[in-house]
Amino acid sequence: MDDRPVGVPVSPDVLRARLASELQAAPLAPEQVIDELVSAVDPGLVASAGPRYFGFVTGQALPAARAADMLAAVWDQNAFSYASSPAAAVVEEVAERWVLDVLGLPATASVGFVTGASMANATCLAAARNVVLGRLGWDAARDGLIGAPALRVLASGEAHATIHGALRFIGLGAGSAELVDVTPQGALDVERLTLDGPAIVCAQAGNVNTGAIDDLALLAEKCRAAGAWLHVDGAFGLWAAASPALRQLVAGAELADSWATDAHKWLNVPYDSGLAIVADRVAHRSAMGLSAAYLIESEHRQNYDYTPEASRRARGFAVYAALRSLGRSGLAQLIDRCCAHARLFATLLSEGGLEVLNDVTLNQVLVAASPEQIARVQEDGTCWLGGTVWRGRSAMRISVSGYGTTEDDVRRSAAAILRATV
Ligand SMILES: Cc1ncc(COP(=O)(O)O)c(C=O)c1O
Incomplete structure (x- = not known):
């Protein structure tokens, strides 16, 4: 890895020519494949x-995270529920606690182990949509969006493309966000944000170009006063909280309502691994959970309550291993x-x-x-x-x-x- 050229251009035809182009009729030995x-x-x-x-x-x-991720494939655990893999369920329960701790977020928040920050944004914004529409007298989880009251969504003019993708995915529309002006470094200019009632505000910790982090404390104060939900897209920048030297850059992050971040970026866990974090566990579950639909009563933390998927890879193993190997x-x-x-x-x-x-x-x-x-x-x-x-x-x-x-x-x-x- 130290010596090979890092990413020299290659034509797709070169790669196509090296792969089998037609699927053969008979099985092949795994070693040959x-x-x-x-x-x-x-x-x-x-x-x-x-x-x-x-x-x-x-x-x-990280070596430990890579090995744990390989084991997730080898063990082939279905991280759907406690019953489908008690190991995956309890490892995610522990990793949830550690993630909240190192990021300085409320210990009562819930974490969904999703594919990446894109799906973390979508998961968190689905919870935000339901809660804010609830404040406007509409039950979106039950009745959907047709006929729902208008919902204001505000985002930094420098919001990552996946925020708009998430808004499209959850039925609010990629063009629904009012864009708020930014500072010269690309952070949301809080002075330019005006709120007049319940809304969703999408802030950012870590502008993908500059690394700039929004003033989260001030944003949280404004959102709280207006009854707005503050979501922080902190795909990588939220990890500044894990460094005593840099923590002040994300001061106030803990006051937000939801946070999207990645383990596969700065925590150095293999792809795919994102974290959808919601302060109100009940809001998280009512946006994503299957317990209600399946009428399941359980004493265990059920992974399917916090992610859009049911059956999935046991992503928690690698997150647990990365944090355990690094320590604080x-x-x-x-x-x-x-x-x-x-x-x-x-x-x-x-x-x-x-x-x-x-x-x-x-x-x-x-x-x-x-x-x-x-x-x-x-x-x-x-x-x-x-x-x-x-x-x-x-x-x-x-x-x-x-x-x-x-x-x-x-x-x-x-x-x-x-x-x-x-
Ligand atoms: C600020 C921000 N949000 C969201 C994303 C999307 O993350 P992912 O590719 O893990 O879905 C990125 C990726 O760089 C990002 O920088």
Whole structure:
């Protein structure tokens, strides 16, 4: 992983030609299937599990989390319910408690182990929709949305695309959110938010371009006064709470009503692993749960009450293993180290003549670059990063989210970026 080119471009035709194109009639030995698969896909594998992949917001997979996730497949547990896997149910119960603890969220909140922050946003916003419509005198869980009163949804002008996707998915419509102006770093400008009654407000902890975090304490105060539900999309930024040095960036997060975050980003758990967290456990269950539909009375925490799916992979094993292997101090060091590496990137690249476009307060670094320059960095293969547009300017986005990235990796990568761009 240290040595292979991180993500050199490959054409889909090359990959298609290496795979079997027609399904044969007869069975094949499993060893043959796997040997073939491994050699066929190799040129298309991105070294995102390695230390110099800085694309999107991609964590590596901690050894313990990776092994626990492999066991989830080997044990083939159905994490649907207590009966289908007591082990999966109780591991998620413990992981729920630990996640709330390290994120500084209320111990009474509930956590659904979902596929990622996209589905965490959808899960949390479904609970928000039902509660806020309830305040307006409408039972959305029973009666749906046809004929429901108008529901105001406000989101940061810099909300992640998956917030609008989640609103579409839960029947409110991708265009339903009123967009609130943002600060120059891309945080919601709280002064520009006006509330006149029950509504859903979608805040953000961690702008995917700049890492900026909204003023959550002030937002919570405004929402509480208006009877509005505050949802925080903290796919990666919420993990700042696990670092004593950075915790103040998310001060007030604990006052929100729901939070979406990922384990597969900054907690360094393998894909797919997101966390849908709702302060009001009853609201979470009445939006997602199956207990009511199945008339199940149970003394156990039932996983199916907190996720959109019934049968699913036992995602809690890897979350439990990641937290257990890091401990509080290891988790804080992981977060701090990534942020220190992001600052080092910014220093090295600006000393080398590139323009850093954001205040590097978290793990994201935004650097002015043309699409051609970004393509040259990708082709070089020393590291991989993606492109974006920030305030009308083309930029490369460097996200440092993996436990294994060293200072040497940052220096090697910065040198490669400078060679390819300056
Ligand atoms: C702020 C934010 N929200 C949501 C998402 C979507 O997360 P996922 O891809 O895990 O569904 C991302 C992904 O980068 C993100 O940065």
